[in-house]
Amino acid sequence: MSYLKLAIGAVLAITILGLVAIAAIYRGNAISAQAETKQAKAALATVTAVNDANQATIGRLQAQATYDAKMTAQLAEQLAASNQVFIDNTAALHKLKDANADVDHFLALPVPPALRQLYDKPGAAGGRQD
Template identity: 65%
Template sequence: MQARLIMLGLVVLAFMGLGLVAYHYKVEARDAQTAERAAKADLKVAEDVNDANRATIGRLQAQAAADAKLTADLAEQIAAANQAFIDNNAALVALKEANADTRNFLALPVPADLRKLYDKPKAAGAR
């Protein structure tokens, strides 16, 4: 009888051990599912951030292209203005050399009030 009780105790102990192992695996499976859900949520956040970054990069590239075009247009306008200034200056020199009336007019002194406008001290940074 005592052997049977010991045997029954061992069987109960074995079943309790199996139950504890099964419970352990059940808890591990639940933790794994929780970790999987968290990883999927993190992946979604990372994908959303990447999509936002791609959109920002696209906007920045479009802005850089627009800036480059505006810079090129401005450089062309500056070159055209410089050429117009050079042409006008050359025409004035040619007119001054070719026409005595123009040469005499340009040799006249500038009135004092007008000179004051041109002789004002320039502001800091002005050219």
């Protein structure tokens, strides 16, 4: 009987040691999972901050694009108006030239060399583009 008690005690001791070992493994896994959870929360906070910064940048870029489009439209209108004024002035000049002999004679005169040099400079308004 004493061998039987000893065998039962040994089995019971091995079972208890096995349960303690399993509990230690689960405890280690739980600690590891907690560390991973903290790391995941920190990564989420970083990603959220980056996303918020990106959204703010996108908002600023959209506002700038809207402003740029508005300014481009205004410049196009101003350019069209300037071109129309130029066309109107050119037409009026041709009419005046055709209607008035003095104006026709004046416009037929050669341009003085000093004035021609002013307009022949590269980059000048109406000048040559070399």
